[in-house]
């Protein structure tokens with residue numbers, strides 16, 4: 001039997017003499033360690049979700065979007081991004097890889113007597129890639145469609161299912177206004193993108209119909225007339241959005257400045273906004289880091305509290321066991337032996353607490369999903385008022401949180417065990433023996 | 437005596453002062469005597485005369501204020517704390533008036549305990565502890581706790597424990613002070629047989645009957661040796 005092993009056995013034995021006291025001390029460390037893991041997991045989960053939403057907009061993208069100015073500023077000439085803006089951007093900004101002019105209008109789509117309200121999107125073939133739309137059937141729009149101003153359209157999944165609930169939609173015709181469009185493809189359904197503030201609103205891609213933007217210009221023009229009770233509203237704009245994809249991530253930020261300048265030169269109204277997902281992504285990462293630090297701080301405080309618990313117990317133990325210390329010293333224990341014994345007890349307490357805490361931490365995901373399920377069942381209204389991110393968060397285990405938590409628990413045990421252990425060893429053997 | 441007997445210990449002008457809230461208590465005021473190998477000494481004297489103080493010094497539990505204490509040729513007064521511990525662990529058997537067993541440990545575990553600090557634990561350890569328990573007549577109580585034993589039995593466990601490192605030098609501070617006459621006789625028989633094996637024994641006692649069974653009696657008074665007589 002090695003010396004360390006004997007010390008360990010001895011300390012476990014002493015701890016088991018006071019099971020309740022030991023258990024409570026372990027509980028303190030358990031809560032601290034499990035807390036560190038939980039907080040890190042939840043922080044990571046929230047952070048990842050936010051980053052994924054932003055990344056969904058494309059880290060290489062720059063989104064320039066038309067914003068409608070206040071009513072009295074709108075001129076008869078219309079507002080917003082123009083086809084000229086698009087052409088100028090392509091011509092003057094060399095770092096642009098792709099640029100997509102987009103115009104979105106609300107329309108009613110018809111197939112015989114079936115009708116469906118949705119969004120008609122005029123765009124170019126690159127739209128599918130940049131927006132990450134994948135074909136379910138057929139194909140997306142092509143350059144040929146664009147040049148020929150074809151009356152071809154691609155349906156989003158839900159649009160297709162609603163207009164053609166039974167047959168294959170490919171090759172069929174739908175009506176938009178008084179024009180026929182031939183269906184050449186259907187896209188898979190795609191998770192809606194979240195609004196991320198600024199000029200980018202949440203986008204739901206499920207009720208779309210995509211047509212070449214050239215066709216839209218010729219068939220529908222730039223003027224929308226919206227009927228509201230008691231008045232008509234005219235809405236004249238050429239483009240709703242220009243999505244730019246830059247050649248390289250590193251070029252995004254320099255390109256943004258050039259894009260801003262290029263567009264500003266031809267706009268007197270504040271009728272557009274520039275959103276840079278990469279900037280948002282970087283902000284979100286900084287925010288997440290701050291968030292994690294903050295959570296880490298809270299967890300650290302709880303660990304310190306657990307450590308003080310250990311110190312408290314160990315100091316009480318030293319007083320209570322003065323006579324035992326005296327006996328051991330009288331029978332030949334060196335100061336070092338006594339220090340080791342008490343230190344070993346503190347470390348055993350904190351390591352057991354730490355291991356249990358890690359187990360508790362690993363249960364974070366199943367438990368929090370369970371709790372969320374219960375809460376949704378019992379308090380649906382209150383839950384509905386919570387922010388989306390909180391309601392749907394999936395804790396993500398951070399791999400380094402386990403060694404971190406374990407190391408912390410050992411450090412806490414040693415740190416808070418050292419002082420009582422030294423106190424114990426400083427006792428004078430004769431004084432200690434006299435202690436009743 | 438012409439032949440020079442080997443000395444187990446040699447004490448010269450040993451002094452011990454205690455400072456208690458500014459006042460100095462002179463517990464030992466210069467004590468000198470030699471302890472030949474295999475001697476059996478009783479120390480007597482009124483309460484407060486310095487008997488326990490002397491025994492603690494002889495047991496390396498404390499360091500003298502002045503004087504020298506040679507144990508097998510080494511000056512204990514010059515040892516540091518670790519060396520004192522090592523000497524206690526390996527060379528001295530100490531028996532206390534109040535037994536000083538660890539209540540959480542069994543008889544065998546109590547006997548074994550000094551070996552943790554002497555660093556001599558091996559496969560035969562338990563057998564040796566059981567043998568010692570048999571020697572003191574507790575072979576059938578191996579896994580009992582001290583609270584389940586009588587005072588005499590507890591003191592016998594303490595004696596077995598003091599023997600586990602096979603010390604040549606044994607000290608006992610009023611080993612029979614808490615025991616009735618039957619148990620006292622048992623303990624004294626045990627000590628006598630250990631002395632017969634050649635171990636040097638020094639014990640402190642109040643009782644003349646106990647002192648009568650030793651070979652030599654030193655009487656202390658006020659920190660001085662009053663008499664030192666061999667029977």
Ligand SMILES: Nc1ncnc2c1ncn2[C@@H]1O[C@H](COP(=O)(O)OP(=O)(O)O)[C@@H](O)[C@H]1O
Nearest residue numbers: 454456461463482483484485486487488489490
């Ligand atoms: N730790 C101590 N601190 C102060 N005084 C002490 C201490 N130990 C013993 N004394 C004093 O030293 C003297 C001798 O004590 P002690 O050796 O215990 O006597 P005995 O064992 O003969 O009764 C007494 O006056 C006692 O009060």
Ligand SMILES: [Mg+2]
Nearest residue numbers: 484487488489
């Ligand atoms: Mg005494």
